[in-house]
Amino acid sequence: MDNPVFEYIQENKQNGIMYKADYLLFNAEDDIEALDNAIAEIAEVISFLPSESLQEDYASRISKNHKIKIGRITKRIKELINVREEKEKELREKENGLPSWIEAKRFYQLGFDSKVDGYEHTGIYFHMGSDGCRQLTNFTMKPLIHVYSEDDNENRRLTEVNNGVSKTVMELPSKAFTSVDQFESILMNKGVFFLKDGFTKSNLNKLKAVYLKEYPKCYELKTLGWQQEGFWAYSNKVFTDSLQSFNEYGFVAVGETNYLSMAASNIQREVRKEDDALKNDRYLTWQQAPIDFSEWATLMCKVYDIHGWYAVACSFVALFRDIVYEVDNYCPHLYPYGAVQAGKSKFGESFSNLFFNNMPAFNLNQGTDFAFWNRLGRFRNCPVVLNEFDENAIKEEWFRGIKAAADGEGREKGTGRKNRTTSMEVNCFIVLIGQYLSTKDDASVLSRSIPRAFKENNNRTQEQVANYEKLKRYEKNGLSGILTEMLAFRKEVSDNYASSFSEVMKEMTKSINKDGIHVKTRIQKNFCTLLGMVKILIDKMHFPFTYDQFFEDCKSEIIKLSSMISESDSLANFWKMLEFMVGQEMIEPGFDFKIETVQEVSLLISRADVGPDGTNTKKQVFDEPKRLLFLRLNSVHPLYLKEFRTQTGKTGLNYDTILTYMKDQPYYLGNNKSSSFRSKNGKSTITSSFVFDYDAMNVNLIIDEDIPGREETFTGEITGKAAEVKEITSGVLKSHFKIKIDRSYKKDGFDVMKVDYIDVWTNQLDMNDRLKVGTTVKVKGLYNERGSGERVYRDIQASKIDIINVEALLANAVEGDWTEA
Incomplete structure (x- = not known):
């Protein structure tokens, strides 16, 4: 671009910029407008100089010579330069059609x-x-x-x-x-x-x-905790041999693969707290623990006594659940139970806080099905506490889910795409907390659990209280960092757990058999899961107990729990029902069953064991005569089903299930194909029956004819349904109905409600039409009670029944005659 001013300066170098500046500023004198024009003209001349240093040098000289602020000159210079550059830019863009910043x-x-x-x-x-x-x-x-x-x-x-x-x-x-x-x-x-x-x-x-x-390709961590690729994922860090943090976007490279934790991503920072769907994930956050594993284990045992032993052992079973599960497709639950304020919930909280940062328990009285199954599957190899476990209040699907969870069975659901489903898996170690032990469904949940009975204790020492408060302070600060110390032994556990578990099972079986005791295998397996883990680690980490101490306590618990479940399972209820039906003459000795003392018995053998001569039986000979029960199950089973529904409103066990349960019992001997029983025509018949060691059964099917019951008289109202005729056994009919007796009373000024129900059996069939629901009757006969607690069966063989006039009865009461009342 041509510049006449610059050309003038070049031609008159002897005068130069300084000469022109002196000339212009001298002529401006005190005229403000002329002075501004002079500065503008001088700035334009300087702006064409080839370097900033020259521009600054001239501006500085002129400023000193004429006492003008230098900024007034340099500001004009920069404005002129910017205007020229912008014009040049516009011209260049017009020439090629692209902005200058574009490559x-x-x-x-x-x-x-x-x-x-x-x-x-x-x-x-x-x-x-x-x-x-x-x-x-x-x-x-x-x-x-x-x-x-x-x-x-x-x-x-x-x-x-x-x-x-x-x-x-x-x-x-x-x-x-x-x-x-x-x-x-x-x-x-x-x-x-x-x-x-x-x-x-x-x-x-x-x-x-x-x-x-x-x-770059990345996999989202939909399940936190242990990963199949061989690392542990917190919501904010991953642990292999060392800790790595997720970046600001929530992903991290482990080896050659990227993994995403949305809970660690700043994408979530704009989400309001109540809308945060990943809140639960953040409970599994790495935090530097103030203590190590040894200190935590010692403190747990000081606070929770022997319960602490089981928490220490279960912490490793939970952390290495996938290894435990691989051995037998099975991992038991931990089941603290007991009265309100007994400490079971705080125990579960302390156990959970080793892994999580104060994550609340899942309340089984609330929540959706999705929330329930999501909690069981979201964290792999971590404990999940399920609170308020009550078999009578919990959803039936959830009860079945908890039962199946020990076997690793999850829930299948649709994906919304045709013919495609996915499974909500169970990845966690379940901790059940409730007031009562569950015996529902043959104690199916209890038999898959390690129960710990908590009792109320209001006499804790000052030291115990201090230890408890110390533990809770540590939990509030966060203990999850301890897991990295424990994870260091994963390879040791992976290499040795299967053999350790097998050895412990054999060791426990030998010890229990030596005492002449029979226990349930599943119960033994539950406790040996813990023992097998402790056996591997007892010499590598500090435990506040010895292996022998833990072994003996587990043995005691196995024996106690096996006995408890045996008394409460459905097979025991079947035998109790048979006792009741014998007492009611609904099944008959000699016809449906018989008890004989014999020295030997012939039993069927399996087809695989049949000899070349075709013989399919074997003789079992006893050292001394033994009382055996011969039971015609196909004869008594329909009667059992009918009476069970009458008494409970539920369906009893089917034939095959009962037989399967029976064959698992130590008192079951086998099947005798040629037992002699009485038939309907009074003659004997030869038929098959199942044979049991009667004296080993804890069942009473022998009726003492001399003590059939005690003579009693009751007055009550017929309830449920009207009297109906039942065939007790072949050709024997009796009328049956149920009466309700109000036994309510006052105690300490309060009304205590108590109602008893009595089954009435009578031969007086001619009264059947008059025995309607709501009718008040007085019955007299031989009365019996069976059972205890809430499971008491009451019945009376009525020899006399009177229908009571209620109005007359009330009149007598008003007049002071309370005999009938």
């Missing part, structure tokens, strides 16, 4: 370029052919990571968008790159991010072609 080669190759330059100019600029370039978005994009999944809804790409004022991370589902409408809809949900007029599918395809290959 032409990349722009023509990719079809677009991006820049961040304030709210107005930030965006993606696309090549528009002969029209040059055009801004079609108000944001730029930065690919972060591709979250890979077979599920279309889970397959997404984390992308940072920036509009020059703010930036955020979007979770773009893969299908968003196939539709402009979906792409823009997701953008709008995130804030002021939008597409401008003219943005088409072609522009989206250009973005897709460039950006899709820039997303």
Whole structure:
């Protein structure tokens, strides 16, 4: 560009810039406007000098000579330079059609370029052919990571968008790159991010072609805790041989693979607390523990006594649950139970807090099915506490789920796609907390658990209280860092647990058999799971007890629990029902069963053991005569089912189930195919029967004819349903109904409600039509009671029945005659 002033200076170097400055400023004198024009002219001359140092030097000299602030001169110089550069920029853009910031080669190759330059100019600029370039978005994009999944809804790409004022991370589902409408809809949900007029599918395809290959592949950690790839995942860190943190976007590289924890991602920082779907994940957060494992174990035992032993052992069973499960597809539950305020909930809380940062227990009286199953599957090799476990209040599906969880059975659900399902797996170690032991369904949950009985204790010493408070302070600070110390022994456990468990089972069997005791195998397996783990680690970590001490306590618990379950299971209820039916003459000795003392018995053998002569029986000879029970199960089973439903309103065990249970019992001997019984015509018949060692059964089927019951008289109201005739045994009919007797009373000024129900049996069939529901009757006969507690069966063989006139009865009571009342 021509510059006449500069040419003048060059031609008159002897005068130069200083001469012109002196001339202009001298002529301006005190005229303010003339002075400003002079400074402007001098600044223009200086602005054409080739370097900033020269410009500053001349400005400084002129400032000193004429006592003008230097800033007044330099400001004018910079303004002039900026104006010239902007004009040159506009001219260059007009010449080639591209802004100066665009890298032409990349722009023509990719079809677009991006820049961040304030709210107005930030965006993606696309090549528009002969029209040059055009801004079609108000944001730029930065690919972060591709979250890979077979599920279309889970397959997404984390992308940072920036509009020059703010930036955020979007979770773009893969299908968003196939539709402009979906792409823009997701953008709008995130804030002021939008597409401008003219943005088409072609522009989206250009973005897709460039950006899709820039997303590194990543797997989302949908289950925290132990990972099948061989590392432990907290919500904020992963642990292999050392700890690694997730980056600000929530992913980390373990080896050559990326993993994402959404709970660690800053994507969630804009989510309000009540909308945070990942809140539960953050309970499993790594925190530096103030104590080590040894101190924690010692403190647990000081606070919870022997219960602490089981917490210490179960902590390793929980942490290495997948290893335990591999041995026999089975892992038992821990089951603290007891009265209110007995400490069971605090025990469960302390056990859970080794893993979690004060995560609340799951209340079984609340929550949805999804929440229940999600809690069981979200954390692998971690304990999950289920509180308020009550077999009578819990949902039936949840009860079955808890039972199946010990066997690793989860819940299958649909995916919403045709013919496709997925499973909500059980990955956790379950801790059940309730007031009462569950005996429902043959004690199915109890037999899969390690119960710990808590009793109320209001006499704790000052030292115990101090230890408890110390433990709770540690828990509040966070103990999850201890897990990394324990995880160091994973390989040791993996290599040795199967053999250790087998050895402990043999050792326990030998010890129990030596005492002449029979226990349930499943119960023994539960406790040997803990013993097998302790045996591996007892010499490698400090435990506050010895292996021998723990072995003896486990043995005692196995024996006690086996006995308890044997008395409460359905097979025991079957035998009790048979006792009742014998007493009611509903089944008959000699016809349905018989008890004989014999020296030997012939029993069927399996087909595989049949000899060459075709004999399918064997003789079992006893050292001395033994009382045996011969039972015709096919004869008594229909009667049992009928009476069981009458008394309980439920369906009893089917034939095959009872037989299966019987064959598992030590008192079962086998099947005798040629037992002699009485038949309906009074003659004897030869038929098959099942044979049991009667004296080993704890069952009483022998009726003492001399003591059939005590003579009693009762007055009560017929309840339930009217009297009906039943065939007790072949050709023997009796009328049966139930009466209700109000035995309520007052105690300490309060009304105590008590009602008894008595089954009435009578031969007086002619009264049947008059024995309706609500009728008050007085019955007299031989009365019996069986059972104890809430399970008491009361019946009377009525020899006399009178229908009572209620009005007359009340009149007598008013007149003072309370005999009948």
